[in-house]
Every structure is written in C-alpha cells, then in structure tokens.
Amino acid sequence: MTAFLAHATRSPRRSARSALTLAVALAATASLTACGSASGGASAQPSSPAGVNESAAPTPSTTSTHNATDTTFTQMMIVHHQGAVQMAQLAADRAVTYEVRALGKRIVAAQGPEIERMSRWLASWGEAAPSGLDGASDTGMTHSSMQVDGMDQSDATADLTGRTGKDFDRQFLTLMIAHHQSALDMAKVEQTQGLNADAVELSGSIATTQTAEMDEMRAMISRLTAS
Template identity: 45%
Template sequence: MFVTRFPRRARAAATLAGAAALAAFTLTACGEDEGAAEPTSEPTSETSAPAADAPNASDVAFAQGMIPHHQQALDMAELAADRAADPEVRALAEEISAAQGPEIATLTGWLEEWGAEPAPDDNHSGHGGGHEEHQGMSGMMSEDQRAALAAAEGPAFDALFLDLMIEHHEGAVAMAENQLAEGAHPDALELAEAIVADQRAEIDRMAELLLAED
C-alpha cells in the first residue's frame, strides 16, 4: 500500500489531506477488488473439460478385447515350436510371439492407467465361458479347433496352423479397424494402425505358405 510521509513541520496541515487520501485509496481498492473478482468463473470451466486424449469406451473395449485375442495367438505360436515341420512356419510363429507379447504388456498398462477393468483371464478357450461374442467375429479358435491343433504334428499341423492363424489375424484386423473408426486415444489409434498393417502383411505371407503346403 502506498503511504505518503510528511515533514514534522507540516503534520497538522497534512492531517486532513491524509484522511482524504485514505478515503480515496479505500474507494480505489474496493473498485479494484470488485473488478478482479469477475473472471474467477473461467478457470472452473477449463478444469472440468475432458482431456483431448482421454480414452473413450471404444479404446477401453479395444484393449480389453485385444489382450485375450493376442494371448490366443501366443498359445498357437507356442504349439508351433515343437509341432511344425516347416522352418518358415516356426519362424513366423516366433515373430508373432515377439510382436504380440509386448503389445499385451502395453494394452494391460493402458487399462491400469485408465482405471478400467482388466481383460478377462482366459487362457484355455477361444473366449468361451462368457466371452462367446468374440468367437467368429474376431477369429478366435473354438475349443474343438484348439484341440485339433494341439493334436496335429508335422505338415498337418503347418496347414491347420496357417489356416487358423489367417482367420485369427483377420479377426484382429477387424477389431483394429473398428478401433480406428470409433477410438479417441492417440496411442491406441497408433497401435490399431500398426496391427492392421502388420497383420495384413502376415496374412499375405501365410497365404503363400499355405499354397506351398498344398
């Protein structure tokens, strides 16, 4: 606050002037306080607005669905290690494991970060036991298909593995394309783009191997 000091010899004369200055200062301060109080409502609207990259329902569903979908691909690839006859089929299975394992970790981390429910823990069936809605639509294996693949060996395994994995990849591509159409989170959209590109390329590669098997 601005305070004016006066020489002692002029103290009496300054008393009235000081009172007037104090009154004027009080009125000015009140006016400034009233003016400063006006914009207080604006920051409230900013803090209540959702973040631009906040996940929406599609982002959460994409992560929750893709985790078990990838996990089944890992299970299939693991069978190829000691059942496949074609070295190219075994190499493809290893590449699938190397790519989709880290993606599972990424998707799981997102769900934790978003405070969303974790993906169903279902490593023993093609989304059976309450998750039948994913079968067919997403290319998940049925229990019978899983049993048939586990029982096959050599060239018979290679042919069945390629056939089932092509269908499985097509399901993943469909899920990723749905995410691209309806998702909002930038990282989830980026991963969906990568899944579409990578798995389409692998579908073409598997189709060629399948023709060679014939």
C-alpha cells in the same frame, strides 16, 4: 554570424527569452514523439516474464484420454493376442516347416509385449482387465467368445494340438489367417471410432503387420500344398 552576435550583444534579455522558448518547444516535441511511439506500438505482443519459455509450456498427456471404443478394443485385443500367442507357441515348438516355426516365434515375440502394453493402458485408465486364458472374465470377453474359423479359441487350439507334420503346419496357417482377419476387423473399428492416440496408433500397426502376415501365410499354404 557577426550580425547575430551583435544583435545578441545589444539584446541580452530578448536573447535569453528566445533560448527559453526554444528549449520548451524542443521538450514538448520530444514528449509528443515518445507518446506517438507508445501508441503506435499497440499491436506488439506483451513480453513474457523473464526466464519463462512459452514454447516449453507442458501440454496435456493423452495417455488417460479414452472412450468406450478404446476400452473395448484394448480388452478384446488382449484376449485375442493371448489366443494367438498360444497357437503361435505351438507352431514355434512343433511345426515341421522352418518358415512356419519362424512365423510362430515372430508372433510370440511381437504380441507378448503388446499384451503387456495394453494391460498398462487399462490400469492407467481405471478400466477392468480381462482375465488370463483359463479364468473367468469380468469384462465378458473370454476365449470362448473369440471365433476362429468357425470354432471358439479353445476348440481351435485343441484341434491344432491334435495334428502333426505338414497337416499341423497347414492347419496352423489356416487358423491364424482367420485369427488375423478378426484382429483387422477390431482394428478398423478402433481406427474410425477410437479416441486414445496410443490405441489408435496400435490398431494401425496391427492392421499393417497382420495384413502382411496373412499374405505371407497364404503363400506358405500354397507351397505346402504343392510339395
């Protein structure tokens, strides 16, 4: 240290030049380090503008996304449900077996809101809705075109209306099993060919619910036959 101070005292100009050279070298090194950090971070993702939450960006709604299969399924299932509700209401009012009356009430309670839901879909899609039970249909889907155990819907309902007692209960169950089977056939097509997420989901729910009800109704028929 003493030698260094002595040297600095003897050579002030040389010492000043050395200090200037060191400062320039340090500045150049710092600049190169900064550039290296910038180039090394090229793989980093650009930051979002302040206040923007990218994860909260809206996604397109699937409500109006549909194809011809969705439209046909929805139109047909509305008409099909209307027929089921008509027969089920008769069972809720006239069946002599408690479990048959209870089943009728369950079907009315479940399928009535589904009719309203599907009607809203058709309106949002800009598609024609089928008419009511007794009206003409612009879609070509009427209760006369719905077959129930070899009869159209109107004839099946009339046949059921003319029965009483346990005979009514058995016929209701027989007709409703056949009616549910046609719903399963329609649901299967929608599940494999439909596009609208809501309609496909409903078809799956219908298949699950009505398959279970068919098993329940077969058991009821067996008990009625044995009694």
